[in-house]
Amino acid sequence: MRIEVSVNGAPRAAEVEPRLLLVHFVREHLGLTGTHWGCDTSNCGACTVLLDGEPVKSCTLLTVRTDGHEVTTIEGLWSGTELTPVQEGFHQEHGLQCGFCTPGMIVTGTAFLERNPDPTEAEIREAISGNLCRCTGYENIIKSIRWAVEHPARSRESRVGSRE
Amino acid sequence: MQVPARFEYEKASSVEEAVELLRRLGPDAHLLAGGHSLIPMMKLRLAAPEVVIDIHELDGELRYVREDDGVLRIGALARHRDVLESEVIGERYPLLRDAETMIADPLVRNMGTVGGGVAHGDPAEDLPAAFVALGGEVVVRGPGRERTIPIDALYLGPYETSLAADEMLTEVRVPNAPDGSAYIKVERRAGDYASASIGVALRMSGGEIEDARIGMCGVGSTTLRARGAEESLRGQPPGEELYRRAGERAAEESEPIEDARGSAEYKRDLVRTLVARALERAVERANREGAR
Ligand code: FES
Numbered sequence: 407m408r409i410e411v412s413v414n415g416a417p418r419a420a421e422v423e424p425r426l427l428l429v430h431f432v433r434e435h436l437g438l439t440g441t442h443w444g445c446d447t448s449n450c451g452a453c454t455v456l457l458d459g460e461p462v463k464s465c466t467l468l469t470v471r472t473d474g475h476e477v478t479t480i481e482g483l484w485s486g487t488e489l490t491p492v493q494e495g496f497h498q499e500h501g502l503q504c505g506f507c508t509p510g511m512i513v514t515g516t517a518f519l520e521r522n523p524d525p526t527e528a529e530i531r532e533a534i535s536g537n538l539c540r541c542t543g544y545e546n547i548i549k550s551i552r553w554a555v556e557h558p559a560r561s562r563e564s565r566v567g568s569r570e
Numbered sequence: 571m572q573v574p575a576r577f578e579y580e581k582a583s584s585v586e587e588a589v590e591l592l593r594r595l596g597p598d599a600h601l602l603a604g605g606h607s608l609i610p611m612m613k614l615r616l617a618a619p620e621v622v623i624d625i626h627e628l629d630g631e632l633r634y635v636r637e638d639d640g641v642l643r644i645g646a647l648a649r650h651r652d653v654l655e656s657e658v659i660g661e662r663y664p665l666l667r668d669a670e671t672m673i674a675d676p677l678v679r680n681m682g683t684v685g686g687g688v689a690h691g692d693p694a695e696d697l698p699a700a701f702v703a704l705g706g707e708v709v710v711r712g713p714g715r716e717r718t719i720p721i722d723a724l725y726l727g728p729y730e731t732s733l734a735a736d737e738m739l740t741e742v743r744v745p746n747a748p749d750g751s752a753y754i755k756v757e758r759r760a761g762d763y764a765s766a767s768i769g770v771a772l773r774m775s776g777g778e779i780e781d782a783r784i785g786m787c788g789v790g791s792t793t794l795r796a797r798g799a800e801e802s803l804r805g806q807p808p809g810e811e812l813y814r815r816a817g818e819r820a821a822e823e824s825e826p827i828e829d830a831r832g833s834a835e836y837k838r839d840l841v842r843t844l845v846a847r848a849l850e851r852a853v854e855r856a857n858r859e860g861a862r
């Protein structure tokens with residue numbers, strides 16, 4: 407079936423089998439391997455992408471379902487020159503160990519802060535409860551998202567300054 | 571890697587069209603809403619529909635949560651998240667909010683739909699038990715007809731409902747709000763299916779429990795209603811001893827089997843305890859409402 411989907415802001419047309427899951431379309435057809443493929447059972451959230459701005463698990467989504475919609479992957483969150491506050495937070499607070507869960511955590515965390523820019527710690531915990539970290543680094547992941555809450559500024563200087 | 575078996579894909583742009591497709595394509599066609607029950611089953615080849623009819627474009631028609639003249643109406647495509655965030659539900663049907671905070675996780679709740687969760691007929695799904703407690707009913711559309719089924723008549727067995735092959739669930743309704751309600755679930759880990767969950771909704775009058783309904787999830791081959799326990803509560807003044815006895819009764823009415831989530835005896839024990847706790851919480855909420 408022929409689909410047209412916007413991926414990270416760029417229109418993409420493709421011929422896909424209806425049974426193709428979005429995670430494989432993104433990784434194999436588009437070469438966007440930032441989206442990870444983990445449990446394959448809608449548990450781990452490593453495959454999280456944004457569908458029309460909402461975080462969803464791409465291993466449980468048919469690619470054909472995205473026809474006419476917008477998909478944003480971890481690659482689409484990066485401007486190409488500077489890290490987003492959530493990405494920078496993961497850097498500052500050591501929010502990753504092996505990094506396998508990180509794209510999903512960042513996509514989920516970013517969408518969450520858009521809706522709730524000043525969350526409590528309990529709300530952050532709830533927000534990432536569909537994303538598993540097999541390195542179990544949850545404390546630092548929460549701190550990383552917290553960091554982004556406290557440093558929402560888009561200006562590079564302020565963030566570099568805070569590193570010293 | 572889990573890959574669904576091949577299927578043909580159709581997309582409906584109205585309820586009418588979806589029902590027409592169901593009529594034409596017969597029992598080998600399956601509706602796809604949020605897909606968070608069906609797609610995992612297709613990946614495991616536990617389900618292999620020949621045709622999948624995608625209904626996500628019916629959001630305009632079927633995605634709503636509202637109360638009209640005291641009747642709660644939830645459109646089949648309302649997401650779990652819509653229920654969780656609905657003010658009217660938080661205020662008047664708190665057991666639905668209790669249940670939703672425990673269903674899967676926020677990402678799944680962004681996709682998963684109320685209609686899908688109810689129509690799928692999984693005995694481990696929480697929403698059916700919550701709606702049984704609320705005395706809910708489902709609105710069902712077939713070619714040129716519409717009917718209403720009380721939710722406790724919907725489930726015939728595991729994954730088996732009284733919907734005909736050419737019928738589609740379009741709405742879940744609750745005819746009137748309870749005075750108090752609560753839903754409690756015990757799960758092995760965050761986002762899991764229930765080891766056991768209990769929903770209670772009740773009406774109070776003159777300090778007594780006028781009427782109560784109890785829905786049970788995960789402790790039978792379908793969603794169960796604890797009618798005997800309900801009967802034991804009718805017309806009684808609330809209190810710990812009464813809750814304890816209702817819990818005993820409900821435990822007798824449950825039909826759990828041993829699996830990875832625990833032994834039958836453990837689950838029966840959960841029913842005993844959760845019924846008593848849910849009753850206590852529901853009565854507390856009713857009293858708080860009454861005091862306003
Ligand atoms: S790979 Fe999709 S949730 Fe784990």
Ligand code: FES
Nearest residue numbers: 503505539540541
């Ligand atoms: S950093 Fe290794 S899985 Fe989270």
